Amino acid sequence: MNHNFAAENLPTAEGGLYVHVPFCLHKCDYCGFYSEVPGQSSVDCYLTRLTGEAGERIHLPHPKFTTVFVGGGNPTCIGLEKLKRLVDIIMPYLPDKSALQEWTFESNPETLTSEMVDFLATLPSIRLSIGIQRLNDHELSVLGRRASMDAVNRAMDMVFSRVQNVGGDFIMGVPGCPSLAGDLHNLVEKYPFNHVSAYFLTVEENTPMQRAVVSGLLPDPADIDATELYETRDVLVASGFEHYEISNYARPGFRCRHNLNYWRPGSYIGLGPAAVSSADDIRLSNVADLSRWLTNEAPALEKLSQKDRRNEHLMLRLRLLLDGLDIVDFERHFGRQADEFYATLSGQIDSGNLLRYDSLVRLTDQGLRIADEVMASLFI
Numbered sequence: 001m002n003h004n005f006a007a008e009n010l011p012t013a014e015g016g017l018y019v020h021v022p023f024c025l026h027k028c029d030y031c032g033f034y035s036e037v038p039g040q041s042s043v044d045c046y047l048t049r050l051t052g053e054a055g056e057r058i059h060l061p062h063p064k065f066t067t068v069f070v071g072g073g074n075p076t077c078i079g080l081e082k083l084k085r086l087v088d089i090i091m092p093y094l095p096d097k098s099a100l101q102e103w104t105f106e107s108n109p110e111t112l113t114s115e116m117v118d119f120l121a122t123l124p125s126i127r128l129s130i131g132i133q134r135l136n137d138h139e140l141s142v143l144g145r146r147a148s149m150d151a152v153n154r155a156m157d158m159v160f161s162r163v164q165n166v167g168g169d170f171i172m173g174v175p176g177c178p179s180l181a182g183d184l185h186n187l188v189e190k191y192p193f194n195h196v197s198a199y200f201l202t203v204e205e206n207t208p209m210q211r212a213v214v215s216g217l218l219p220d221p222a223d224i225d226a227t228e229l230y231e232t233r234d235v236l237v238a239s240g241f242e243h244y245e246i247s248n249y250a251r252p253g254f255r256c257r258h259n260l261n262y263w264r265p266g267s268y269i270g271l272g273p274a275a276v277s278s279a280d281d282i283r284l285s286n287v288a289d290l291s292r293w294l295t296n297e298a299p300a301l302e303k304l305s306q307k308d309r310r311n312e313h314l315m316l317r318l319r320l321l322l323d324g325l326d327i328v329d330f331e332r333h334f335g336r337q338a339d340e341f342y343a344t345l346s347g348q349i350d351s352g353n354l355l356r357y358d359s360l361v362r363l364t365d366q367g368l369r370i371a372d373e374v375m376a377s378l379f380i
């Protein structure tokens with residue numbers, strides 16, 4: 001990576017605005033993300049630098065963001081007053097509220113308060129994404145989550161009485177635990193979620209979970225088969241969700257627009273430690289360290305090669321299970337491919353991992369469980 005950054009290296013990126021809040025009250029046992037415990041002065045310093053970075057990175061006078069995503073970390077752990085200041089920093093960059101299609105806040109259940117939900121409910125196009133992960137106390141404790149089911153239920157009751165557009169994040173493949181599917185079925189029957197994300201647990205380096213797996217206290221999640229994925233998919237589809245991305249489900253009209261822009265792939269600006277900005281073949285990655293970011297350390301600048309962009313396009317489009325990869329569009333961007341590509345594509349179709357309908361290629365149910373392998377076979 002080249003670290004010589006100048007603001008003009010990033011072409012106008014107006015699709016989505018991502019604001020990373022790098023704070024969590026507590027580290028979950030499986031988490032490999034960078035985060036800090038919030039302190040009064042560290043959050044103040046973060047907000048001051050965020051104001052500066054927004055001014056440097058966002059092209060005025062007429063930014064046209066269609067989506068905003070405030071993620072973390074756990075954005076609501078900084079408290080209501082700081083959250084209001086964060087919103088005040090973002091607001092001037094949304095001059096045309098009618099262009100804004102979606103403004104998401106992530107939150108863990110235990111840090112959401114009634115006053116906070118009241119405040120967030122006043123924001124335009126508000127969408128809440130709640131990090132629930134599992135639906136009983138034992139399974140939450142296996143993950144080292146801070147929330148109990150009491151906190152989850154209390155948060156759900158608060159949120160659904162005031163916000164229309166709500167999503168939940170969940171984890172599958174938790175060692176020694178039953179399938180998520182049954183509990184999830186009960187939850188989506190009780191609360192009107194519009195969106196569900198369900199990812200398989202991966203064991204990250206230097207985490208308590210990795211140590212527990214290495215010492216044999218927990219089975220390795222990598223050995224868990226894909227049955228839970230199909231069971232989870234089946235209950236969500238039966239409840240009216242579309243399985244539109246490998247790990248994401250939405251009721252019709254409620255796909256996450258911010259993430260769709262990543263997957264298409266479109267341009268976006270990221271603010272805060274560890275946030276990434278991207279436009280055309282340029283990618284800027286902010287340093288994943290609050291104190292270094294506070295000193296205005298320049299982001300790493302990467303210029304993607306045509307080969308990287310091609311492979312990324314192919315991978316992201318195949319992840320979109322309903323939209324799929326449009327071969328005509330792919331060739332328009334990246335030219336006619338080598339004969340080997342078409343032969344491999346035909347082979348994957350003949351094996352039942354991909355399905356072709358006109359110019360669209362999609363993963364099949366069978367291909368879903370080996371999606372990484374199928375995609376890698378088409379890379380150059």
Ligand code: SF4
Nearest residue numbers: 024027028031072073
């Ligand atoms: S709340 Fe999320 S980001 Fe924070 S430690 Fe837990 S998993 Fe990691």
